[in-house]
Amino acid sequence: MILQPYDMEVGAGTFHPATTLRALGPKPWRAAYVQPSRRPKDGRYGENPNRLQHYYQFQVILKPNPPDLQKLYLASLAQIGIDMGIHDVRFVEDDWESPTLGAWGLGWECWCDGMEVSQFTYFQQVAGFECAPVAGELTYGLERLAMYVQGVENVYDLNFNGLEGADRISYGDVFLQAEQEYSRHNFEHADTGMLFKQFEMAESACHSYLAAGQAGDKHLMALPAYDQCIKASHVFNLLDARGVISVTERQGYILRVRELAKACGTAYLQTRDGGR
């Protein structure tokens, strides 16, 4: 099933409820979608050829993971033009962990000629709950892969519309200004007073929606509560980029987001889609 991106600011495709929440509970689930992702700290004012504070992930989630997931993944690379007869594709250990989501899994970063082009993870735990069954997650870095396929050194030189000459539009034409502006915003000007308040507001809204949605052993409002968890997570990332959270406080904020994620997971397991 092909889904659309989630319409909120997230750090990675994993945050989409179609992955985080659907990985919970016993019901089978197979979905794929593109997810624009924001990592405020990775901004480089448009000056680094590889790092972006806003980029695209293609996310695949298969629950339970099919036995031939590695083969399917390799076939997907072949499909976009990577010839395994001349390229060196490798599965290199990379255990994935998201402290804010209370999630971890085992898998690899997938290398093509020494470049990491995807993440491959077997989810073992999400929102503090053991995955039963385990879901397989594939995350493709779209800019990286496009650079590979197009043979481009600098992300801003990617051909964005496939046309040439006067009609050609590059990745830079579309995103360079945004990278510059958001880097200024993320590192220098984001309103920290407002962000601290927003964090508190999202946190308390999450708790109150969770309380309001509880109906006996059922839960009726897990998804709206989870939105607030996503919100808190992104606000935290912005505060972190602004450098206003000390090392000791940092751990405290991560734990608070994780508590929200866990509470949302608990609620989702009592919903129709998340339950038995």
Place this chain on the structure above:
Amino acid sequence: MPDLLLELFSEEIPARMQGKAAEDLRKGITDGLVAAGLTYDSAKAFATPRRLALVVGGLPLSSPDQREEKKGPRVGAPDAAIQGFLKSAGLTSIDQATIQSDGKKGEVYIALINRPGRATVDILSELIPNVIRSFPWPKSMRWGSASVSSSSLRWVRPLTSILCTFGPETEATEIVPLDVDGIVSGNITYGHRFMAPQPIMVSRYEDYVDKLLKAKVVLDAERRKAIILAEARTLCTAQNLEFIDDEGLAQEVAGLVEWPVVLMGRFDEAFLTIPGEVIRATIRANQKCFVVRQPDTGALANRFMLTANIEASDHGAAIIGGNERVVRARLSDARHFWQTDLGALPDAGDYAQEAAALGLDLAKSLDQRMGKLAHLNVVFHQKLGTQGERVQRIVALARQLAPLVGADPDLAARAASLAKADLTSEMVGEFPELQGLIGRRYAELQGEHPSVCAAIEDHYKPLGPGDRVPSDPVAITVALADKLDTLVGFWAIDEKPTGSKDPYALRRAALGVIRLVVENGIHLRLTDAVPRFGEDLLSFFYDRLKVQLRDSGARHDLVDAVLGAGGASDDLLLIVRRVEALAAFLKSDDGTNLLAGYKRAANILKAEEKKDGTTFDGVVDEALIAARGAPEEQALAAAIAVARQAVSDKITAGNYAGAPTALAALRPAVDAFFEKILVNDPDPAIRASRLNLLARFRAATLPVADFGLIAG
């Protein structure tokens, strides 16, 4: 004799786990075989990224018959005891047991249990699944539809097939039937993922190794490593370059490929302005590639060696191109960090207060980084304050220690104030393992004194027993100040190492202090020189000193003997020198005999003091000895007086190490005394005088060592 071949085929096993996993497989299976009463000639295990394999040679077809007598309860014991016995012995009725007489208990039941040997194949069918289910992976996972149950099979990554054959060398083998959570054993394996993915039928080990090799899989990791190193050297030699050996990396790369193909890549020479250590760190850690140097200058060359897992149809052109692109991006990043670190920080103006406290010159980039570290209020430890406060303490301590070490106090303070500055550099943020070295490079570029630069890099040293000990006085001073501040701090908040727990590496820090003072010949009175250095911390140092001496093959048991003698007990170098001198003395004839004489005297005194209920204090009746003493007695009294003076002179002169030899002069007199004199003379006055003479001898040795604490 038949052989067993087992292969556990899975998705990619992390390189760092492969070696231990192969060994765990060998141990798990062979221990199980032995426990089942089977013998074997040989066992060897292998690992590649996708398989663990084991061959066990020379197994019998079945285990031997066993006969066991099991003793039960006495006749007439309560029914519960009888029933328990029947159950454990596998009997259905007590009539099946025989009755024997047992001396203490009377008549008891005995079950004669005959255990017929079992077919080896049956034993294997039971054993192997158990070994797989309880395999000690450091991290394992569940997968697939079976993972609905949280008790489903766990493996390091999904386990996909099992090959298991058993049979004699010359005849057909059979498949050992196994069923591990639905994975059924067979005689099929698979070759290289891309070059030979088709199934391969295998009968036995030799066949397995040959067929895998044809299918582009080198089974033995050592062999793969040797191929990588040999190919890399050959390629380098052909280009008149020198390959830089890196055993650890070769090991890791051998765990990333089944069919190693070494290729050479290049990068722009302009990147060689970045320090070589940084180039190596980024190429090594991120790309698992080797670096190469110019044979004449030893400088890094703009090449790197990569290990691919396939023989590409374009001879590696695309693979080299792709790797070069990644290396270029990585080095661009590194150069960016390098240049950023050399530039000014935008907020440097805010660090004036921190700069004043630490004596920093905010016009310089490394000083700004230290200002930033202090300004950020990064916590070092909750109860020990921030990094900035810690650096202030180290600066003060370094200034205090400098004259004792023979270093310039200003240079030591300057080095201490910059030693941690690189922690806020972009470069160390990216390559934490380069801390210290990066600070040194930046210090050199901003024109710091060479000793300051060396101290910034070396103040973390020595990091372990094999690590280099700094020798520049400024570096020694800062290294000592850093470690002593840590130790004194954690002692003050009562966070000491316990058992195997030493989260702040305090044992390593203490060992570092010991090596710094001993190997550089520095006399440092720790309790005087270091504020808040208490008795408890000192005894921790004694323990580490004993461990250190034991590990270096010296006589650690002499530490207590030397400490028991008094003298400066917080000068570690002095303690070591005294231990060495004492050890040398005890190895000599004089020393051995003197020790024997001491023990004899001490034993006599102990016995007689116990008998008399008194202590002989060594107050000798000189007049009595002069008037009625035997010549040997008089000679000993005189010799003791001479030796006491000699020892005292040495010690007054600070020559503790020379003191034991001063005792050597006592030996003939002591030997003669024990040969000729009967201590327990019938005359109580003479007896007391002689015992006091022995007590005086005992006391005379004490400034050198407490000989009573010396073993042997």
